[in-house]
Amino acid sequence: MFLTEQQTIETKIKTFCEANGILLAALEWKPLPFNGEWGISTSFFATAAAESRLGKNIVVAKRAQEIAEQIKGQLGAEGFSRIEAVRGYLNLYFDTHKYSRRVVDTVLEQQGRFGSGPATGQQVMIEFSHPNTHKAFHVGHLRGTILGDSICRILDFAGYEVVRANYPGDMGLHVIKWLWGYLKYHNGEEPSADITKWMGEVYAEASKRLEENPDLETEVRGVYARWDQRDPEIVTLWERTREWSLEGFRQMYTALDVRFDVYYFNSQEEKPGKEIVDELIRSGIASDDRAQGGAVIVKIDEFLGLDKEQFRTAVVLRSDGTALYATEDLALTLHKFHDYPDLAKSLYLVDVRQSLHFTQVFKILEIAGHAEAQKCGHISYELVTLPGNVVMSSREGTVVLLEDLLREATSRARAEAQKKNPALTETQLESVAKAVGLGALKYPILARENTKMVTFDWQTALDFNGQAAPYIQYAHVRCNSILKKAQGDPQTLNFHRSPYEYELNPAEVQLIDMLSRFPDEVQRAAAEYKPLIIASIAYDIAKAFAGFYDACPVVQAEPRIRAARLRIVAATKQTLANSLALLGITAPEVM
RNA sequence: GCCCCUGUAGCUCAACGGAUAGAGCACCUGCCUUCUAAGCAGUAGGUUGUGGGUUCGAAUCCCGCCAGGGGCGCCA
Numbered sequence: 001m002f003l004t005e006q007q008t009i010e011t012k013i014k015t016f017c018e019a020n021g022i023l024l025a026a027l028e029w030k031p032l033p034f035n036g037e038w039g040i041s042t043s044f045f046a047t048a049a050a051e052s053r054l055g056k057n058i059v060v061a062k063r064a065q066e067i068a069e070q071i072k073g074q075l076g077a078e079g080f081s082r083i084e085a086v087r088g089y090l091n092l093y094f095d096t097h098k099y100s101r102r103v104v105d106t107v108l109e110q111q112g113r114f115g116s117g118p119a120t121g122q123q124v125m126i127e128f129s130h131p132n133t134h135k136a137f138h139v140g141h142l143r144g145t146i147l148g149d150s151i152c153r154i155l156d157f158a159g160y161e162v163v164r165a166n167y168p169g170d171m172g173l174h175v176i177k178w179l180w181g182y183l184k185y186h187n188g189e190e191p192s193a194d195i196t197k198w199m200g201e202v203y204a205e206a207s208k209r210l211e212e213n214p215d216l217e218t219e220v221r222g223v224y225a226r227w228d229q230r231d232p233e234i235v236t237l238w239e240r241t242r243e244w245s246l247e248g249f250r251q252m253y254t255a256l257d258v259r260f261d262v263y264y265f266n267s268q269e270e271k272p273g274k275e276i277v278d279e280l281i282r283s284g285i286a287s288d289d290r291a292q293g294g295a296v297i298v299k300i301d302e303f304l305g306l307d308k309e310q311f312r313t314a315v316v317l318r319s320d321g322t323a324l325y326a327t328e329d330l331a332l333t334l335h336k337f338h339d340y341p342d343l344a345k346s347l348y349l350v351d352v353r354q355s356l357h358f359t360q361v362f363k364i365l366e367i368a369g370h371a372e373a374q375k376c377g378h379i380s381y382e383l384v385t386l387p388g389n390v391v392m393s394s395r396e397g398t399v400v401l402l403e404d405l406l407r408e409a410t411s412r413a414r415a416e417a418q419k420k421n422p423a424l425t426e427t428q429l430e431s432v433a434k435a436v437g438l439g440a441l442k443y444p445i446l447a448r449e450n451t452k453m454v455t456f457d458w459q460t461a462l463d464f465n466g467q468a469a470p471y472i473q474y475a476h477v478r479c480n481s482i483l484k485k486a487q488g489d490p491q492t493l494n495f496h497r498s499p500y501e502y503e504l505n506p507a508e509v510q511l512i513d514m515l516s517r518f519p520d521e522v523q524r525a526a527a528e529y530k531p532l533i534i535a536s537i538a539y540d541i542a543k544a545f546a547g548f549y550d551a552c553p554v555v556q557a558e559p560r561i562r563a564a565r566l567r568i569v570a571a572t573k574q575t576l577a578n579s580l581a582l583l584g585i586t587a588p589e590v591m
Numbered sequence: 592g593c594c595c596c597u598g599u600a601g602c603u604c605a606a607c608g609g610a611u612a613g614a615g616c617a618c619c620u621g622c623c624u625u626c627u628a629a630g631c632a633g634u635a636g637g638u639u640g641u642g643g644g645u646u647c648g649a650a651u652c653c654c655g656c657c658a659g660g661g662g663c664g665c666c667a
Binding site: 030032033041043045046048049052059060061063064086087088089132169172173174266289294295296297308309310312313314315316317318319320322324325326352353354355356357380382383385389416417419420421423436444447448449451452453455460463464465466467468470471473474475477478479481482483484485486520524528532536539540543546547549550551553554555556569590591 | 592593594595596597603604605606607609610614615616625626627628629630631632646647648659660661662663664665666667
């Protein structure tokens with residue numbers, strides 16, 4: 001924001017040092033740790049350290065301070081409100097009023113685009129969620145879905161062209177098992193209102209019965225054989241029941257406010273996958289051990305001549321010639337580039353257990369001469385477990401179902417809203433319950449490092465206080481209340497730029513500081529695929545606003561202060577809304 | 592055996608190699624006749640698992656060790 005001033009100063013420092021025989025190390029400018037005033041700073045530790053290495057008898061910290069003081073003595077404060085030399089740092093302070101005004105004006109000019117980055121012209125595909133049809137959708141799946149959605153929103157806002165891809169597992173042993181269980185115990189039944197839940201129950205029952213009576217496995221294998229021969233009854237049933245699941249997913253994604261641009265299905269990658277494997281065999285990359293009762297494998301380390309185990313050996317086709325996940329992933333990877341030839345990156349958001357799998361798939365394709373593979377990457381995240389480190393499993397029934405969680409969160413939010421604000425109409429209650437319930441659910445997942453495990457417990461998931469989405473949403477609502485109250489006031493209606501000539505309260509300076517950080521945080525979050533960064537800044541803004549709200553009357557303030565503060569409130573509301581949007585959380589007007 | 596992740600306040604977690612390591616929860620003390628108390632202010636809480644190294648400067652980077660979790664030929 002003050003780049004010109006910074007460059008002028010930098011030139012002066014260089015000139016001074018040259019004239020005085022100081023061998024200046026490269027200058028790095030950083031924002032001052034904010035303490036009520038904004039500014040930038042640089043330090044002279046590197047310069048002093050270099051002198052020390054040349055044999056001069058100096059104490060680095062002391063010498064750095066000495067240089068800082070000398071330079072300070074040479075500089076006029078033009079463009080800055082003041083300059084200080086302290087502990088080896090040279091601190092340049094901005095004029096607080098000017099800076100505040102620049103920040104608030106920028107937000108209000110850019111509105112919904114405040115914080116967004118310039119178009120990069122790069123297209124990026126993110127594959128996420130990939131639920132299994134014929135199974136339940138539980139809280140374990142929620143993390144990948146919520147995380148993927150937020151990463152897409154962030155990348156889009158940061159300037160990328162994002163393609164959201166989903167890859168449901170619509171065929172495999174689990175589906176065969178389901179079909180068997182349906183035919184045997186539920187033939188002719190239609191799904192209930194909670195489609196996915198019902199699908200999951202049928203699956204869990206099939207698993208349980210098989211466990212109780214392993215002899216039934218032969219029947220399941222029979223169904224698999226019929227599928228393999230494309231028995232019309234099985235194929236039709238598969239198509240029909242698969243559609244039930246997909247419809248269930250659509251409903252769930254709508255409820256979660258998550259959307260996709262393109263769907264791939266593993267049933268479609270089976271054939272092309274086998275073709276790629278044939279190609280790998282022909283080119284000598286894969287070895288076909290099927291004649292000896294083995295599978296088709298790629299000894300990647302051996303192929304690359306590595307001594308140490310790194311990529312290891314990958315199985316790309318079962319010994320009976322049927323496709324594995326790896327078979328299909330080989331095809332899918334290329335399929336994506338066929339559909340979107342301009343992809344700069346093709347990313348897979350999948351839990352950490354599959355890291356090796358993806359490095360193998362990409363490496364094999366690279367070896368086979370597919371350069372696109374180098375644009376592929378795996379973004380991994382840790383699991384959501386239940387207390388006691390229990391992994392959620394549909395088969396074992398150790399799951400918290402999304403439907404149940406959503407219902408519980410919404411009804412709790414509704415009860416809370418009714419208690420806190422009895423004036424809400426039925427329609428408002430409805431939407432507040434949805435916004436708050438869903439937000440409360442998403443926030444704790446997003447506000448955590450991707451690589452850290454989440455232990456699900458109902459209490460945390462439904463906690464509406466403290467560092468949580470409702471706190472941020474509430475700040476947004478309070479902004480709205482103030483703005484509403486001020487309607488009709490001429491000073492407000494024509495929101496003209498306020499000069500900020502009064503002495504700014506520390507709380508409002510603090511708040512403006514948080515707003516000013518938002519754009520950089522968006523870029524960081526995009527570069528690292530970390531919604532956590534947005535979750536943090538959103539909370540920090542809300543917290544700063546709460547302090548402002550408490551310390552700074554707006555509507556009651558004298559006219560010129562009132563006008564300026566109204567603009568600050570409007571800018572805060574906007575920035576909160578922008579940041580919540582990146583998390584896929586609704587910013588309500590009332591609650 | 593090889594590889595990956597994690598270890599920070601009682602608990603759950605933050606902290607682009609920079610200045611005095613910060614929040615929330617829980618506990619304790621205050622604050623609603625005011626723009627919604629889903630809030631605010633205050634008290635208390637730390638040898639950043641451990642031992643070295645690099646650096647002017649390390650929770651952060653490198654190496655060793657300890658503890659927990661995960662992955663490693665036909666599950667997805």
